[in-house]
Amino acid sequence: MGTIEVETTAANLRSRLDKERAAGRLVGLVPTMGYLHGGHASLIDAAVAGNDLTVVSVFVNPLQFTPDEDLADYPRDMETDLKVCTRHGADLVFTPAVREMYPESGLPVVEVGDLAFCFEGASRPTHFPGVVSAVSRLFQIIGTCRAYFGEKDFQQLAVVRQMVADYSIPVGVVGCPTVRAHDGLALSSRNAYLTSAEREEASVLHRALQVGAEIVVGGETDPEVVTALMAEVIDAATTGELDYVAVVDPDTFETPSRITGTGVRLLVACQFGQARLIDNMGAVPA
Ligand code: PAF
Numbered sequence: 001m002g003t004i005e006v007e008t009t010a011a012n013l014r015s016r017l018d019k020e021r022a023a024g025r026l027v028g029l030v031p032t033m034g035y036l037h038g039g040h041a042s043l044i045d046a047a048v049a050g051n052d053l054t055v056v057s058v059f060v061n062p063l064q065f066t067p068d069e070d071l072a073d074y075p076r077d078m079e080t081d082l083k084v085c086t087r088h089g090a091d092l093v094f095t096p097a098v099r100e101m102y103p104e105s106g107l108p109v110v111e112v113g114d115l116a117f118c119f120e121g122a123s124r125p126t127h128f129p130g131v132v133s134a135v136s137r138l139f140q141i142i143g144t145c146r147a148y149f150g151e152k153d154f155q156q157l158a159v160v161r162q163m164v165a166d167y168s169i170p171v172g173v174v175g176c177p178t179v180r181a182h183d184g185l186a187l188s189s190r191n192a193y194l195t196s197a198e199r200e201e202a203s204v205l206h207r208a209l210q211v212g213a214e215i216v217v218g219g220e221t222d223p224e225v226v227t228a229l230m231a232e233v234i235d236a237a238t239t240g241e242l243d244y245v246a247v248v249d250p251d252t253f254e255t256p257s258r259i260t261g262t263g264v265r266l267l268v269a270c271q272f273g274q275a276r277l278i279d280n281m282g283a284v285p286a
Contacts, residue, residue, distance in 0.1 A: 004082055006094075027146070030056045032058055033059065034060060036058075040056075040084070047148045051146060054092070055090070070193070113162055115159050146172040146174055152188065158253065202272055204234050205234065213283035216283035221285075240271060247264050263282060
């Protein structure tokens with residue numbers, strides 16, 4: 001296994017990628033906060049398959065953590081991250097310092113719409129403005145590319161898509177399926193905070209989504225019936241604190257009065273001890 005190229009400065013990375021594009025090569029970007037797991041690996045695989053050169057960014061973005069969250073404790077393991085990137089065929093890892101991402105001279109503020117303030121954004125109002133600060137800056141540094149995001153963070157994917165459309169950013173946003181553990185738990189760096197008892201219980205989120213999706217497929221049209229059943233499944237199996245369960249339109253994140261043939265997205269967020277876990281699933285009536 002060779003040594004992967006690591007770049008830390010925006011200017012060097014940009015001129016390198018401009019040369020690649022001038023030579024007709026397609027650039028893929030996988031934005032991450034590191035501590036890479038199988039979900040990230042699947043994004044790297046997709047980027048490698050669809051482009052000539054794949055960049056993985058590893059940047060723990062301080063702006064998307066709220067003051068009471070885990071910035072200092074956020075898990076980090078650069079050595080393993082570089083191995084994962086190499087093993088999955090990425091070409092380059094971008095590891096900028098905070099000042100490289102957010103220069104003292106300041107950056108234009110990127111506005112986010114209503115999508116950023118419901119559900120995850122209601123619980124953490126500074127989260128998505130922080131995410132778009134990092135992602136827009138990465139897009140600015142990398143330039144024209146395809147960028148790969150996991151559907152696990154379904155609302156993040158929608159917010160990024162909205163930003164790209166609003167600001168006509170020349171980036172193709174590609175959503176990739178959630179990768180799950182054997183018992184259905186969605187892979188997430190935050191799973192590292194779960195105790196073994198919480199880890200056992202946490203798979204209930206996936207079960208609840210499956211139960212909700214099954215009744216939608218089976219013809220249930222009332223979102224309240226679906227959310228009540230999902231909440232019941234979760235409450236019965238865990239002492240974890242349920243934040244929300246919801247049935248939403250996948251584009252607007254509004255709850256429809258009735259579920260129709262176009263389908264819905266089921267969302268769930270639950271606090272297990274130190275770990276706030278989110279998950280989601282699509283459901284279309286048969
Ligand atoms: O999903 C993440 O890991 C982060 O929110 C992202 C997209 C890398 C922005 O910091």
